Amino acid sequence: MLEESGHQLSLAAIWQTLQEEGFARLPRRADEERPPTLRPTAADVADIRQLDLTPRSLRTRFGGLFLFLPFLAQIPLDRLLSETDFPGSRMIPAGAALRSLLGLKLFGSARHSHVMSSVFDEGLALFAGLNVVPKRSFLTEYSCRIAPSGYPAFMKRWFAAINQLGIDRGVSFDLDFHTIPYHGDDALVEKHYVSKRSRKQKGILAFLAQDAETRVFCYAHGSIRKQDQADEILRFTEFWKERTGKWPQELIFDSKLTTHANLHRLTQRGIDFITLRRRSFEMLQQVYRVPLSAWRRIELTSVTREYRTPRILDQTITLSGYKGSLRQVIIADLGHEQPTFLLTNQLRRSAPQLVGRYAQRMIIENGIADGIDFFHMDALSSAVAMKVDCDLQLTLMASSLYRLLALKVKNGYQRARSRHLFRDFVDATALVTIEKSAIEVRFQKRAHNPLLLAAGFDRVDQRVPWLGNKRLRLVFG
Incomplete structure (x- = not known):
């Protein structure tokens, strides 16, 4: 009527006029009074007691997760979680909760909230041992209870079980x-150096240890404060001795990881180390004054790189905070503008072996890049340290399972990154048939199926404890 009479009023003006005239807001319509519209389908509540293992068939986009079941079924996960007091309930035991989180991590999901697009996928729920996968709210808050x-x-306990499956210590x-x-405003989050941005910014500092031979992350800690970061290397060695009964044999790290005093403690424990020494202007000037005749040229045979014949100065030095002598190897012609100062307590090892071993340290940087690229390590789940620790532990578990898959497939995949393995093998739909005493997973035809056949996945006959002890059978089209 207002428009017909040539008057224009905004919705806010109309609402204000009605309020001034004493009109109240209309009561909210009941559901039966609303016109029929499309509404989201409500998923069932996750409850292990409602798990249906009666004979039937289902199709899932998470078929590749069942490639990990032969490994997981040999690990007494529920017992390990019970021994370490991980929380659970009658509806969602600890094992089912962790398998739900692990399934998402194995499939490269960046955040727990992304599960909402897959809550109706029965294959993901079957992998976890539930009727449906838990919703976002449960998965998000579960880590706070650990x-x-x-x-x-x-x-x-996890890595002790993994070692028995073929990953050596x-x-x-x-x-x-x-x-x-x-990227939030939490005042308790400290500033740390971010290498990819070449500056300091707020962030959670995580310590990572990677096995140089198997390339498996074997230790992670995500709640380190600045005042404690120099001692984290000692905590790792104590963790390793508690786990294996002996100290680590060799540690490789950069110059900012710990202090000279802690280097002495490592030597007292009989642990070899190779690290870098921070360059100063005075140190560089001393090196530049050394005559060329004092340098010795070596050849690196264990690494593939352009600069394989650097020049070195092999010296014995002392440092404040370190009681005793250290070996310093100054390296030039290594592709850097300034010489590199290598520091070690290995006095008898050959210089080419020392330089070559430190050059291989790039492996952990590649591993961290893999963790960021596929396992979304940088998708910070929370400023709460406990949640970060949980996400890091899931990354360690997923990384070790991908290494087991790579070792079984072989054919050059032993050194492949997780994303490569995911693309070739794990990212596969499948038809799952639940039988009376077995579960058959039939994969679609894929170019890399012959590699899985050659690795013996078609001969898998493994009972799965959390799926009624039914036998798992994998079939490749």
């Missing part, structure tokens, strides 16, 4: 810090 002391205790480890950027 005691911080539970993580190292669980990981010690290493003797040499690459160590590094990684800052997970935080």
Whole structure:
């Protein structure tokens, strides 16, 4: 009527006029009074007691997850979680909760909230051992219920079980810090150096240790404060001795990871190390004054790189905070503008072996890049340290399972990144048939199926405890 009479009023003006005239807001319509519209289908509540294992067939886009079941079924996950006091309930036991989180991590989901697009996929729920996968709210808050002391205790048991499946315990480890950027306003989050941005910013500092031989992350800690970061290397060695009964044999790390005093403590424990020494202007000037005749040229045979014949100065030095002598190898012609100062307590090892071993430390940086690229390590789940620890532990578990898959497939995949393995093998739909005493997973035809056949996946006959002890059978089209 107003428009017909040539008057224009906004909705806000109309509402204000009605209020001034004493009109109240109309009561909210009941559901039966609303016109029929499309509404989202409500999924069932996750409850292990409602798990249906009667004979039937279902199709799932998470078919590749069943390639990990032969490994997981040999690990007493529920017992390990019970021994380390991980929380659970009658509806969602600890094992089912962790398998739900692990399934998402294995499939490369960046955040727990992304599960909402897959809550109706019965294959993902079957992998976890539930009738439906838990919703976003449960998965998000579950990590807050885990005691911080539970993580190292669980990981010690997890890797003991993984070792029995074919991943050997290493003797040499690459160590590094990684800052997970935080973009919020939490005042308790400290600033740390972010290498990909070449500056300091707020973030969660995580310590990572990677087995140099198997390339498996074997330790992670995501709640490190600045005042504690120099001592984290000692905590790792104590964790490793508690797990294996002996100290690590060799540690490789950069110059900012710890202090000279802690280097002395490593030597007292009989642990070899190779690290870098921070360059100063005075140190560089001393090197430039050394005559060319004092340098010795070596050849690196264990690495593939352009600069394989650097020049070195091999010296014995002392440092404040370190009681005793250290070996310093100054390296030039290594592709850097300034010489590199290598520091070690290995006095008898040959210089080419020392330089070549430190050059291989790039492996952990590639591993961290893999964790960021596929496992979304930088998709910070929360500023709460407990949640970050949980996400890091899931990354360690998923990384070790992908290494097991790679070792079984072989054919050059032993060194492949997780995303490569996911693309070739895990990202596959499947038809799952639940039988009376078995579960058959039939994969679609794919170019890389012959590699899985050659690895013996078609001969898998493994009972799955959380799926009624039914036998798992994998079929490739």
